[in-house]
Amino acid sequence: MSGVRVLVGTKKGAFTLTADGRRKNWEISGPHFAGWEIYHMKGSPADPNRIYVSQSSGWFGQVMPRSDDGGKTWQTVGNKFTYDGIAGTHAWYDGSPHPWEFKRVWHLEPSLGDPDTVYAGVEDAAMFRSTDGGQNWEELSGLRKHDTGPKWQPGAGGLCLHTILIDPTNPRRMFIAISAAGAFRTEDGGATWRPINRGLHSQFMPDPTAEVGHCVHRLAMHRSRPNTLYMQKHWDVMRTDDAGGQWTEISGNLPTDFGFVIDVNTNEPETVYVVPIKSDSEHYVYDGKLRVFRSRTGGNEWEPLTKGLPQKDCYVNVLRDAMSVDSLDPCGVYFGTSGGQVYASADGGDSWDAIVRDLPAVLSVEVQTLA
């Protein structure tokens, strides 16, 4: 029988949760890497036993564990992230030039076909690639050296490259997003990049429709439609149907269009999930109610999903890498909160259960569907 493994990164360690395909009874393992911040962990689609982890600490920097046995044991691999050439400067919060400095890995994206190839999105924003299982990392510096690079400014969370999507039909084509520079696309495996931000409107910018400077929080793609991307921007939920050539707002009837996560149902390419968050300073769910909103029309028309979720006195956040979907039918949807709960739905969002409570604040959630 098939099963799922949920990889949960928290402020103070990592946890893995496993269940069979019914997704009712969960076995919890952890904390792994106790006390360390786990920004992200993700398994290789080509070998689910291969799991990459970003482990970091404000004191001791970046460490990169890897598992080759589905999380039973871990080995430390390479953690040397050196910018290519002279690092140069990006723009600081006040617009002044600021040296590019590596701080941490935000997101790991294993190759779809090769377990030894993995991409890392880092702060300060850059993309690195390893082709030897994480032992050595090389910057794909065409991104950071794009003409607009010196204009990129950090968002409140830092100048982070937090999203990497690989086109399943053409692995040389990838999409990434940076807070607060925007979205970019490569057609040549990461050598060259172009901003894909036309149609975005960001009121806080001097030029609200500038080529770069947009605080994109997350991108999502359905594997059957690689030209269609969904975006949760700082404000506004957006979609494009031409690989980023033009974006259209699909916030529709959401109670607030601020949020971090966005994801797509594995079996229904027009079914999208977001968790609206109250902003600009509160950063918790709207009205004290934890509600996932689902659109079955590719946006604009959204319904609140509440069954099994707290509907009063709830003030948690759901961070940008903290939602994921499995590949079963019906699709399982998972998300983690700043309050340490991980919620799961085994019926596409109709109903939810907390599959674990009282973990440290959740930074990331990924799901592996196991044969």
Added chain:
Amino acid sequence: MIRVVLPPPLRILAHTGPEISVEVQGAVTQRSVLDAVEHRYPMLRGTLRDQDTLRRRPLVRFFACEDDLSNEAPDTPLPAEVANGDEPLLIIGAIAGG
């Protein structure tokens, strides 16, 4: 043997107890001790000092014999008590934050 006390997060990373021992050839300095620690425990590379510049990470501190040696030059000899194994070099995660 040179005795080194690791901070708790690095003990977890290196799968050790609080104190480790390393052998150092030649002068016993911060640099030679850290070289030996990283050689024996490669998972600690980058956690104590930058891998390119070899500069101490800002919130990592070095103490020995009740003295803060953090800002000593890397090639300054460590106290004789550390060099002869009577006292450990203490690697401390600075108390920072709330």
